[in-house]
Each structure stands twice: as structure tokens, then as C-alpha cells.
Amino acid sequence: MARVLLTGATGFVGGRIATRLAMLDHAIVAPVRRHDDHLAELGVELHLGGFEAVTPALLADIEVVVHAAATAGPDLATAAAVNVEGTRRLRDAAVEAGTPRFVHVSTTSVYADPSDDVRVVDEDAPLVTDDDEDAGPYARTKAGADRLLLTTQEGPALAILRPPAVLGAGPTSTWGTRVPTAIAEGRGFPAPRGRSFAFVHVEDLVDAIEAAAALDDPWTPSPAGPAPGAPLVANVVGGHVTVADYLDAVVDLLPGPVPERPGTDEPAWTGRYATDRLPRKLGLAPHRSFRAGMAEIASAWTSPTPNQEERR
Structure with a gap:
């Protein structure tokens, strides 16, 4: 049994991670912005205050950090405060506390928009820059968080996982609730x-996070950044369809025209x-499969719960 600090535990992906870790009898410590009855029932040790609750003392006996908190709102300053500065605070506390391992849940949105002739985007592709106004606040700040971690000269062994659209049912799921609601x-x-x-699929992503958290030394950062093929910076992709496939599946699950x-x-x-x-x-x-993810969404589709920003 490991003692794990989990951020974003009240969100879609973070909540699934918390459930999995609890099933495996890991001790979970979660800095949160508000109390959550479900997490409390799982036995999660909740610390109110969000990133303000993150201190070296909180991480003193933590064996692995799983960083799943993020915001994808439209305000750049808010996104930077959560996605970059929150990551910085967590990294600094982990370095000072001597935390052995750090798993960062990133996104394929960090990659610069590929040109039409680029057929495959791998983990060494260029990232969105801080001043790329064609990219949204989420992409710019998540890329900034990746760069921050990849250029850290000391600290925990690091794993960065980059999922694309995460499918699954949940009130704060972007692709399972928020986009269908907008449509x-x-x-x-x-x-x-x-x-x-x-x-x-969200459970496939949780599988990858669980495996990365168990590695003794997925990758130790260096000032030069990631070398090609160096573990572990990895895309976590279940497959590819088209935007039309997704949108048509959403239209099919909605109760009316x-x-x-x-x-x-x-x-x-x-x-x-x-x-x-x-x-x-x-x-x-x-x-x-894509079909399995959309079937889960269709079976549990409801309107989103308001005021829940930590999501993927």
C-alpha cells in the first residue's frame, strides 16, 4: 500500500483515479477546494484549500504524487494560476519533501497545431508556446506546465501522460457531459x-496512471529537457475517429432534436x-473502443453539475 497525494480528486478523471486507488487500498491525500462526500466515503484524507493546502509538510510521507487537477476555462490568468502556478507549487513542495515519484496528467492539446503534411504527432513534437494566441488558454498553460516539469533539475522521478479527449460518464466530463449539453x-x-x-476511455487512462505511479524511476528530469525516446513522456491514446463520428454519436444520444x-x-x-x-x-x-466510451456516456447522460472546473 502506498501513500498517494492526488490533485483534482473532485474532477472527472481525478475522481476515477481516487476510486481505483481506494479499491487497491492505497492511502489517498487530496487537497481540495471543497468537501466531497464521495471522497470522504472512500476514505480519502481531504485537505481544504486546493493548492494553498499543498506544503512540504503535507508531502512529508507521500510516496507518489498524481497531479490531475486542471482548469480549461476561457480566462488565461485563471488557467495560468491553476495549470502553471499550481503545478509549480506542487513541484516545489515535492522537491523539498523528497517525494520519490510524480505523475503529471497532461494532454495532447499541448502540441502545436500540426501542419497538414504531418501525419503522426509523437511525444517529441513541438509544444504550444506561451504567446501562441491561436491556441486557447488550456493548451498554452498545460504546455507551460509540461515545460516547467521537464526542465526541473532535481526532484521526483517524473512521468508525464498525455491523453486526448477522455471518454466516459461523469457530471464534469468535457466530452461526456459539457459538449453534449452545449449541442x-x-x-x-x-x-x-x-x-x-x-x-x-477514462478507465484506460486510469490504467496508465496506475502503472506509471508504480514505476520506481520512470524518468529523472534534466535541464536539457526530454531526450528522444526517454521514459516517460507518453501519449495515452485509445484510437482515432473523426470529429463527425463523435458529434453524430452525441446527436444520437440526445433525447430530442x-x-x-x-x-x-x-x-x-x-x-x-x-x-x-x-x-x-x-x-x-x-x-x-470508441463505441464503448460513447455507450457509457449515453447510458448515464445528465446535465452537468455547476461550478466544477477541475476536469479533463
Whole structure:
């Protein structure tokens, strides 16, 4: 049994991680912004205050940090405060406390928008820059968090996992609740229907996080950043369909007609994200299908719970 500090435990992905770790009898410490009855029932040790509760003392006996907290709101300052400065505070506390391992849940959104001739985006592809105004606050600040961790000269052994759209049911799920709600309410989804839509089922992502957390030395950072092929920075991708496939599946699960056809007919990137590093380094690969993810969403679809920003 390990003692794990988990951020983002009240969110979609973080909540699934908490459930898995509790099932495995790990002791979970979670800095949270508000009390959560479900986490308390799982036996999670809750510390109110969010990142303000993160101190070296809190991490004194922690064996692994799993950092799943993030915000994807439209305000750049808020996104930077959570995604970059929150990560910095957590990293600094882990360094001072001597925490052995650190698993960071990133996103494929950190990659700079590929040109049409790029067929495969691997883990060494360029990241979104801080001043890239064509990228949203989420992508810019999550890329900033990755750079912050990858250039740390000391501290825990580091694993960075980069999932794309995470499928599964949950009130704060972007792709399971928030986007379907927007489409049902006529707010649309202005993405090219022909664009590649990479996905992973949330339980496959949790499998990868669990495996990365168990590694003794996934990768020790260096000032030079990641060397090609160095463990562990890995995409966690279950497969690729198109945006049209996803949007049409959403329309099918909604109880009534939608006000307008979601998506656009603009030209779009049709490449893929590399998927070979994860099985090579962790010995596992996502296996749950797009259909399985959408079936779970359809079976449990409800309106989102307000005021829950920690999500993926």
C-alpha cells in the first residue's frame, strides 16, 4: 500500500483515479477546494484549500504524487494560476519533501497545431508556446506546465501522460457531459467535422496512471529537457475517429432534436498521435473502443453539475 497525494480528486478523471486507488487500498491525500462526500466515503484524507493546502509538510510521507487537477476555462490568468502556478507549487513542495515519484496528467492539446503534411504527432513534437494566441488558454498553460516539469533539475522521478479527449460518464466530463449539453442547447461545436478525433476511455487512462505511479524511476528530469525516446513522456491514446463520428454519436444520444448541425465543413488535419511509446514503456495499451466510451456516456447522460472546473 502506498501513500498517494492526488490533485483534482473532485474532477472527472481525478475522481476515477481516487476510486481505483481506494479499491487497491492505497492511502489517498487530496487537497481540495471543497468537501466531497464521495471522497470522504472512500476514505480519502481531504485537505481544504486546493493548492494553498499543498506544503512540504503535507508531502512529508507521500510516496507518489498524481497531479490531475486542471482548469480549461476561457480566462488565461485563471488557467495560468491553476495549470502553471499550481503545478509549480506542487513541484516545489515535492522537491523539498523528497517525494520519490510524480505523475503529471497532461494532454495532447499541448502540441502545436500540426501542419497538414504531418501525419503522426509523437511525444517529441513541438509544444504550444506561451504567446501562441491561436491556441486557447488550456493548451498554452498545460504546455507551460509540461515545460516547467521537464526542465526541473532535481526532484521526483517524473512521468508525464498525455491523453486526448477522455471518454466516459461523469457530471464534469468535457466530452461526456459539457459538449453534449452545449449541442443540446444550440451552442454548437465549431470544429471541422473531418478533423481527426483522438480519444481514450477514462478507465484506460486510469490504467496508465496506475502503472506509471508504480514505476520506481520512470524518468529523472534534466535541464536539457526530454531526450528522444526517454521514459516517460507518453501519449495515452485509445484510437482515432473523426470529429463527425463523435458529434453524430452525441446527436444520437440526445433525447430530442438539436437546434443546428454541430461542426463545420472546413478543411482539417487528419493525422494521428503516436501510440507506440506507452506499451513499450509501461507494457500496456488502451483497449476500450470508441463505441464503448460513447455507450457509457449515453447510458448515464445528465446535465452537468455547476461550478466544477477541475476536469479533463
